[in-house]
Amino acid sequence: MTAAPRLDRRTLAATHPWVARSLPRPDVGVGIVHLGAGAFHRAHQAVFTQLAMEAEPGDWAICAVSPRGRGTVERLRRQDGLFTVLERHRGEDQVRLVGAVRDALAARDEPERLDALIAAPSTHVVTLTVTEAGYRHDPATGRLAGDDPDTAADLAGRPPHTALGQLVSGLLARSRGEGAPLTVVCCDNLPDNGRLLRRLVADYCARLPPGTGGPLDAWIGASVRFPSTVVDQIVPATTPRDLAAVADAIQLTDEAAVVAEPHRRWIIEDDFAGPRPAWDAVGVELVDAIGPHQAAKLRLVNGGHSALAYLGTLLGLRTVAEAACHPALRRYLRALLIGELGAGLRPLGTEPAAHQVDALLDRFANPRIEHRLAQIAADGPVKLPQRLLEPGRELLAAGQEPRLLAVALAAWVRLLHARPELLGEPDARTAAICREVAGLDGPHAVVDAVARRVPGLGPDGSGADLRGLVAEALARLAADGPLATLEAAAD
Ligand SMILES: NC(=O)c1ccc[n+]([C@@H]2O[C@H](COP(=O)([O-])OP(=O)(O)OC[C@H]3O[C@@H](n4cnc5c(N)ncnc54)[C@H](O)[C@@H]3O)[C@@H](O)[C@H]2O)c1
Numbered sequence: 001m002t003a004a005p006r007l008d009r010r011t012l013a014a015t016h017p018w019v020a021r022s023l024p025r026p027d028v029g030v031g032i033v034h035l036g037a038g039a040f041h042r043a044h045q046a047v048f049t050q051l052a053m054e055a056e057p058g059d060w061a062i063c064a065v066s067p068r069g070r071g072t073v074e075r076l077r078r079q080d081g082l083f084t085v086l087e088r089h090r091g092e093d094q095v096r097l098v099g100a101v102r103d104a105l106a107a108r109d110e111p112e113r114l115d116a117l118i119a120a121p122s123t124h125v126v127t128l129t130v131t132e133a134g135y136r137h138d139p140a141t142g143r144l145a146g147d148d149p150d151t152a153a154d155l156a157g158r159p160p161h162t163a164l165g166q167l168v169s170g171l172l173a174r175s176r177g178e179g180a181p182l183t184v185v186c187c188d189n190l191p192d193n194g195r196l197l198r199r200l201v202a203d204y205c206a207r208l209p210p211g212t213g214g215p216l217d218a219w220i221g222a223s224v225r226f227p228s229t230v231v232d233q234i235v236p237a238t239t240p241r242d243l244a245a246v247a248d249a250i251q252l253t254d255e256a257a258v259v260a261e262p263h264r265r266w267i268i269e270d271d272f273a274g275p276r277p278a279w280d281a282v283g284v285e286l287v288d289a290i291g292p293h294q295a296a297k298l299r300l301v302n303g304g305h306s307a308l309a310y311l312g313t314l315l316g317l318r319t320v321a322e323a324a325c326h327p328a329l330r331r332y333l334r335a336l337l338i339g340e341l342g343a344g345l346r347p348l349g350t351e352p353a354a355h356q357v358d359a360l361l362d363r364f365a366n367p368r369i370e371h372r373l374a375q376i377a378a379d380g381p382v383k384l385p386q387r388l389l390e391p392g393r394e395l396l397a398a399g400q401e402p403r404l405l406a407v408a409l410a411a412w413v414r415l416l417h418a419r420p421e422l423l424g425e426p427d428a429r430t431a432a433i434c435r436e437v438a439g440l441d442g443p444h445a446v447v448d449a450v451a452r453r454v455p456g457l458g459p460d461g462s463g464a465d466l467r468g469l470v471a472e473a474l475a476r477l478a479a480d481g482p483l484a485t486l487e488a489a490a491d
C-alpha cells in the first residue's frame, strides 16, 4: 500500500482547500517562542493560540523550540509547521488541523537564532513545557540544584543545553537589545510554576559573572513577568497506531500529529508585561491568582495519575485506561480522591463533590487514549512532592492518617526497591535512589533510605512524618501483593 502524501501547506491546499483557508496564514508574524515542542504544547497552547488568532487576528504565530533533540523540529519543518490534533472521546473523534506553529528550531543546533528570536521586540511571550525534571531544581528547596553537571557546563560558557540556560541566554540578548518587556509563561505541572521559574532564573543569574548576572537580573526584575499557570489536558506520547488513525482520518501522512482528550483548561495569572493573544476570548481563564486551582489540579489529576501509575504497574497493567477500569484499583482511587486528596483541599474551599471525582475517573478511563503508565511513573522525585507528599503531610498535620495515600507512595517505593526495571529508563535522581535501596532489607530501612533523598517523605518542620505509614503499606504490599492490599485499603 502506498503511503498517503505528506501533510504540508501545498498538499493541504490541493486536497482540503477549505481547511487550508481556515488556518492562520503562513506570513503571520511570530509573537511566541515556545521551549519544549512536545505533545502537550501542540495539543494545548498551540490550539488555544490558533483559536485566539481566529477570534482576534494578530502576529501570534509560534516558533516551537526543542531544547534537546531535533526529531520533532525536523518533522514540523517538513510539514511547514502543520500538524493534526485528534481529540478522542468515547465514540467520537474530532480532527483539528493546527497551523499556529510557523517556525521550529533545535536549540542546540541554532543557539544564536534562538537568542535572536527571544530578543526580537516582536516576540512578546515565551512559553515553556520542558517537563518537571527540565528545570534542574532541587524539589525540596525550589532552588537551582547545585550539583547539576549540565547547568554547570552551561554556566561555564558552552551554547546552553539546559532549558534554563537557553532562556537566560535569550533574556540576556533581549536585555542587550531593545530591552522590550516580555512575559514568560511556564506551563509545566509544578506548584507556583511562574514564581519557581523566576527564582531559578535568579539563581542562574547569581552564578554568572557578577558584571553580567547582576545587571541581567535587575533588568529581568523590571521588564519580565512570570505569571503562574494551571494547565490541564491529557495528551499522551503519540504512538504509531495514533499516526495511522490520523492518516486514516485526513488521508495525509502527518508525523507530528498528537492525540488528546477533548477536555482542555488553561488558567493564567493575569500578569503580562506586554501584549498577549486573545486567549481570554477562547476559554483561557485569566485570574488574579491561581490559588486553589493549582492544588486541586496537581493533587487530583496528577496525584490520581501517579497513584494509578505505580499501583497499576505493580498489578501488571500498561495504560491509564486499563488501570482506571480495574475494579479494585478504581474503587481505591475513588476513595483516595474523595477521602484524602479531595478532603485535604477543604481548607482551600475546593473540595470536589463525588460527581466531580467520578467525572475525573471517566477521563482516566477513556479507552481511546493510550497513556502509558510508564510515562507518568517517570521522574517520581520531582513529581511526587506536590502530587502526594505535600497533601499527605498536610493531612497528618491536621490529625488525619493518610493511609490510602501511603499505599500509592509504598507502591512507588516497592518499584524502586524490588522492580526498578518496570520504571523504565530512570532519571538521575531515581537511579541514585534505586542504587541506595538495592541491597536493603525490611520496609523501614528501605523507606528511611528513600526519605534521605526525598525529604518530603520524612519529618519536616511541622513534625509530620509519612515514613511509618508508608513502611506499613510497603510491608503489606510485599506480604499480600497489590490486589489484596488495595482491596483492604479501600474497605
Ligand atoms: N502531556 C500531558 O498530558 C500534559 C498535561 C499537562 C501538563 N503537561 C506538562 O508538559 C510537560 C511536557 O509534556 P509533553 O507531553 O509535551 O512531553 P514530551 O515528552 O512530548 O515533550 C517534552 C518536551 O520537553 C523537552 N524536554 C524533555 N526533557 C527535558 C529536559 N530535561 N530539559 C529540557 N527539555 C526537555 C523535550 O525535548 C520536548 O520538547 C509535562 O512534563 C508536564 O509538565 C503535560
Ligand SMILES: O=P(O)(O)OC[C@@H](O)[C@@H](O)[C@H](O)[C@H](O)CO
Residues within 6 Å of the ligand: 132, 189, 231, 232, 233, 234, 235, 301, 302, 305, 306, 375, 376
Ligand atoms: O506530564 P507529566 O509527566 O507531568 O505527568 C503525567 C500526567 O500526570 C500529566 O501529563 C497529565 O496527563 C496532565 O497533567 C493532565 O492535565
